[in-house]
Every structure is written in C-alpha cells, then in structure tokens.
Amino acid sequence: MRSYVCIFLLALVSSVAIAAPAKAPVKQVTLTEEELLGARIFSDPRLSSPQGQSCMSCHHPRAAFSDPRRGLPVSQGATESNFGGRNAPSAMYAQFVPELTLIEEDGEQSYIGGLFWDGRANNLIEQAKGPFLNHLEMGSTKEYVVSQVCSSPTYGDLVKKVFGEKACVKNWTAARVDKVYHLVAKAIASFESTEFFSPFASKFDRVMAKEDTFTEEELRGFQVFQDENKGKCAACHVLDTENAAGKALFTDFTYDNLGIPKNPELKFLGHTAVDVGLAATTGRKEDKGAFRVPTLRNIAFTAPYGHNGYFKTLEQIVDFYNSRDVKPVCKGNLTAEEATAQNCWPRAEVAANKNTEELGNLKMTAQEQKDLIAFLKTLTDGR
Template identity: 30%
Template structure:
C-alpha cells in the first residue's frame, strides 16, 4: 500500500506539472492551422453535397465562395510548409509538365479548376465532372490535414509565413490571379489578413512591450476593413491598399519577429529575408539565380564582364559585341523588330529583349531554354547568326591580351586558369546581374514619394492590376513572369501573337515547343518584363507592334483567340477586356512610369 501511495503521489505531481506547463505559441499556431483546415474541409464537403443534391445555383456559388474563404485562412502555412499540396488545392488552372517525366502532362486540380464550372453562371450539365473535381479537392484537404498534424512549426518560420502572405495578397490576391471569374479577391484577401491577425494575437503574451503589436493589429483591422468594403473588383484602389496597409504591414511583421528575438534567416532568397517590403530598392538578390556560390557577383567580376560585353573580341569576325544589340540608351535593346545577322544577309529569329533585370529571373531566352545567364552567354556567342564565335577561340584571344589576363586574375583569384570558358561567361553574367533596374517613378511612389505619379498614372496601375488583368502574368514588383511571392519560377504563356500587326494568323515560331515537344508549349513564350517598356519598342517576340497602344489593343481583344485564331492551348484569357479609350490611355501612361534611367 505504501508503494502504491507513493506512485499515486508521483503521478499526481506529474499531472500537476503537465497541467501548469505552458503551451508554446508555435504549438498553438499549429492547433489553429489544423482547426482552419478542418473548417475548410467541412465547407468543401458541403459544396459537394449541394452540387450532388441539385441545390439552387446561388446556393452553390455561395458554398464555393465560403469554402475558398476558409482555405485562405490556412493559406499562409499551407503554401509555406506544403506548397505542392497547396498547388493541388488552389493552383493555377493550367496543365503543366510533370517534374519527374518530361513527356507527361499533369492536369490541374483544385478551386481554380472548379471555379469556371460554377461562375459566372452555374448549370448542372457538367455535374458529374464537377463532382469529380470537388472529390479530388476533398482528397487534397485530407492530405493537407495529415501533413499538418505531423508538421513542426517554429516561431521564426511562422512570422516569415505571415509576411509572405502579405506579399502574396499584394502580388496575386488583389490582382484576381486565383479568382479570375468569381472576382471575390478582396473578400479572400480580407480572410487571409484575418488569419494573420489571429495568429499575431496568439503571440500577444510573448511581447513585453505590446505597443507595436497593438499598432500592427490595428493596421490589420484597417486593411481588412478596406478589403471587405470593396464589392467591386474593378473599382478597388490597389495602390492605396499597398501603400497605406500592405507595405506597412510587411515591415511591421518583420519588426515584430525581430522584437521576439527570432533568428534571422541566412538562406539565399530571390526576395531577401530582411526586405521590409516588396518594393525596397535592394529587396532582390540576383545571386539567387546563379548555379552556385562560386558564381556569385563581385565588383571585379562585374567590371570585367562590362569590358567583355562591349568588346568585339568575343565574336568570330570581331565585328560585333553584346553591346551592339543591347544598347543602354534603349534599355539594352536595339530598337528594331529583328536585328540583322552577323553577316548582314538576313535577320535573326527573334526581337532583342532588354537585359535590365535579366538577372532577376529563373530562365533566359524567349523559350526559357537555359536557366543561367552563363549558359545564355554560351548560346549567343556560339550562335551562327548572332556572334558566330566560339568559347575556345575567345579563351585563346583573351589569354594573348596581357591587360585582360590581369583583370581575370583579379576577378578569379582562386582559379588555376583564370582565363577560362566558364570565367568568361560568369563575368558576363555578373555584369548583367548588376543591371537591376528598380528605381522608376513607380518605385519611388510606393516607397513614399507621392509626387511621382499623377491621378491618371495611378488609375493606370489600378487597371493594370485589376480590370486589364496585366498583373496576373506580369507580376508586380518585377513586372515579369517570375512568379511571386517566392520568385523561383519564370513562366511562359501562349497569347497568340500574330504573324504581323494586321494578320489574323498566328506567328509560325513554335516557341518553347522547340525545347519540349508538348502541345501545351506550342507557341509558348516567356513573359518578359514591362519595366522600361517605353524604351524597348517594337514589341512581342517577333517585334510586330510598334507602339504600346497596339499592344494594349491586342490584349483588349483577348489575344490571338480574341482576334479569331484557333489556339486551343492559349493561356491568356480570350474574353475581351472591354477597356475604354480613356482606360487604355491610363494604362499606357502608367507603363511609361516604369522607366528607370539610372542604369545607362
């Protein structure tokens, strides 16, 4: 009996310890996350039931909306910890190449696939297909819940995920990227910000001085109210939301994380971990897009690369340099539809793109055929039409030049052979990576200088990010096809560029199809940056449009399909945008404010 009494006392003592032990905030966030997943899962099941039981169309529409609103409260952690599952739940409704089998196409699934079954008008003539898609969505929520239950959370990662969610709302949410037909983006943004607020409140006991936390929560309340008050997708003032709420929020969340003593992230990222906002002048790190640490930029490499860029020594006939076609005064383009071949007898295949911000993308060339600028250099130098040179010849010539040898030794002090094929290419790549151009009037405005944009230009930005749908492919703040908020992938799109400006026939260039013989890549081209676009005419991969007005008209018509072409794999929405003449002028006015004259 005495032994039993002792054991009971020990157990009770342990239970008392367990009862008083403080639950860590990251564990509370995990409980919150699992609860939100369960709520979303229940609502998806209700959507399935309504479709199955032939509920009224408005009831089905509402069920879809509330289900995705519930998912938005899980999004910050789902995307952060389980991006593949998140893609299956709310990824873009576009087929993609299987990562493990380049001959296989993965069909899209999730909310964005379901959306066009229900909006703008629901009919039950595709009921079985819709139920199948909702069934897949239900399965994906089961998978998300399973992985969430085994996921360990860390405070620093939670705050990083919260800040990333603010970036996601800016770049994808308010542009309508994942609600293009339902146009419920503002309500969904409000739901996402609500989850940010609720998670921050979980951490409230951890702050000795709660002033900054309370200020952040108040700012969140204002941002949520601003989003929730907008029932008109096209009329929403995106610039005001970004500058008054989103930018201060991302900076404040970073500050709160630091206040808690969370460790700084040391990992290399495209968007630096310590960037307070998306629009900080030095927010992006071009070194992220290199193949290795050894390929990172240095002052000596960049200076050498600049010399090589303007030197004809790299071309076979010594009569053309990189700078011959990439002219600084034209934002490093050449001003013609297609440049002449090096022998002057014909034209090169495609229009010369700008290399400003070329270091801030995950692939190069119009068909995305190489991943690194070093490989781009090889391709251009050895191309018979462009420079008709060879890397072995370039190495030989440079080794015979004492001045260059000294500069290579300084730039690559650890190399056994400083003048080498790779070092030539790395020097060129390093120079191009310095051509980061993120200091236009637009950038200065979002950083606080309200004198830099007029009312017309502000309206142009809001149209760009809203009604005109430009921001769903040319993502802010880089305004190219590098997908936010992690900026790891650079997209290609099929938009149906015609053979010439007056043609109703698609251009014969197969684009990315040359690289991967998949039907979804036929006539697919990289989404280029529209930064400095006022200086880079003519436009499109074939240079057929001479003015920005022509480009805007093309998109207003719905691309190639809108012009009457048969393009079954077009990824650009082919419904007309119905932009007024004034709206088109406003968009052009805004685009001209993306010009940065500091990189010449």
C-alpha cells in the same frame, strides 16, 4: 578582392543616337574585378566573327539593355545578312529569373522560369554562352572567344586575377577551352547581376516608397492595370514583392500563348518556320506557342514588342490585348500597322493553347488604354 567604382559604364558605352531615359538609372556602382572583367567582355566587339558585334550591340544601356535599333523586329547578326529569329529581350532584371521548373497548381502542370523566350537556359551563365556561338548572332566559337580574351591587352591583368594565373595557356585542350569559356560567361553573368541591370529606380518605385506621386492619368492607369475585370495585367505581370528582389518584378515567370500573329517581316530576314516557343525546349504539345512572360520594367524603351517583334508601339500591343477577339480576322498576314489601319487582327501564329482568359476582350475604353500606357511609362528607370 579589389573593387572598382564605375560611373554608369564609364567608357564602355559608346554614344548612339537613340532614345534614353532622362537620367542614368545608376549613377555610381562599385564593381568587383570579376564584374569589371564581365563589363569589358560584354562591350567587346572583337569576340564576334566577323568582328564588330558585342553583347552590348543588342543589349545597350541606353535602350534598357535591349536592342537600340528599333527599326527591325529582330536583331542583325555580326554577318550583315544574318538576323535572329526572335526579338532580343531586355537583359534588365534577368538575374531574378528562376531556373526552368515544372510546377503543379490546381491539378495542372506548367513551367516557370528559364532564360531566353523559350526557357532553354537555366541561368545567366548558360544564357551568356549562347549568343557567341549562334551563327545568326555573333557567329563565333569557344576557341576564338577564349583566345581573344586571353590574349587581348584590353583586359590587362584582370584575366589572370579573375581566372587564375594558369587559366590562359598555350596548349589548349577541349576541356580547358570549355573551362575558360565557362569563366568568360560567369564574368558576364556577374556583371549582369549588378545594380546597372536592376536599379529599381523608376517613378513607380518612388511612389511605392512614398517619395513621389502619380499623376491622375498614371493613377487611373495603375487602377486599370490591377483591375481583374478590366486590364487584368497584374494576373501575369504581378506586383508581388515576395521574391528574390523583394520588389515588384512585373512578371510571374510563367509562359503564355498570347495569340500573336506571325510577323510577315521575318520572311524577308530568313525566317519562315512556325515558332513553337517553349515546346521547342520541353517537347510538350501543350507548350506550343507559349513564351515567357517578360518584365514590364522599362517597357517604354524596349520596343518592338512580342517574341517576334510584331508590335512596334505600346499602343499597338495594348490594343491587341484589348481587342484581339473582338476585331474581325484580317484577310492575310498583315503587319501591326496594316492591321490597325484595317481595324482587324491576323490569325495567331499558333492557334493551340491560346490564352483567352486574361486578354482578347478586355473592354477597355480608348481613355483607359491611354491611361494604362501612361502608367507603364512610370516603370522606366531614371525617370
């Protein structure tokens, strides 16, 4: 199969006024025809209904493939009055997330893996099928997406080369629509599995390769990160390299209820129901309020934080981890800014199953929190 060399997404990336890493994470990547087709589909705003929203709208390379519009806790849909119910996570390093699996450890059963915050998609292909059909996101249909991809001159001969000469026909059956729709998702997944999404090009990676050194502040932060009696971060955001990537992914793919408060901003965007997280996928009461542990790679460029976008800054979420169970309970469901100003934290959206072992009262000093954030910023690709 013929390959193509792309210089950091070439013309796929439109210029937007948002923060970005100092350098492109990947300067040059060779793409196969399927990956190139996936890249074009990923950036095509004509596949939504109404047109105007692409996968890249909420997963932009200049925002570490998360939503570049940081003023909102969740993403706006193709229809301007629609908003998703959860914060759009970064698509970077998602290729290494395993399928949702029930495991048993020390006599207890728990889930790991699965894509989306609640693990409902087992792989990148199944995940890519979701946003097109979600009425709060791209609001499209399988038939529309398939017809646009098959008829658009934007893709040229790539569709025939990748899907096959007879994939796009005039007489569509439901089975053929499903088949081509699967091929569309597969092409996107192939693109998302390229080095664009997993460059391992951060200062942390250079330090681990002995090509760079941490500043004193960053080194202290790394020590806090690993300290089982202080930050406890590495308990879930593991440094293990025995995985599919062979490098630290800063997640163990497990699920936790962090006790994050309900985001009061969401009620103005059409979301008032309690979000039960993983329990919506598994049906287990012990999974209520649990969400998959995300990677910390590029965390400085993926604000807001938490499944509901409750925290706007790293300072807020680090303080929450440190003092959730120490500060008094707020009177009312305040925003993170309001809670910080009043030196309190609102009650958890889901009180059951709350993790009290690895966060809530970490006893970090103000300097240790600052050091920890300095370390987290070394996880940015291209810096």
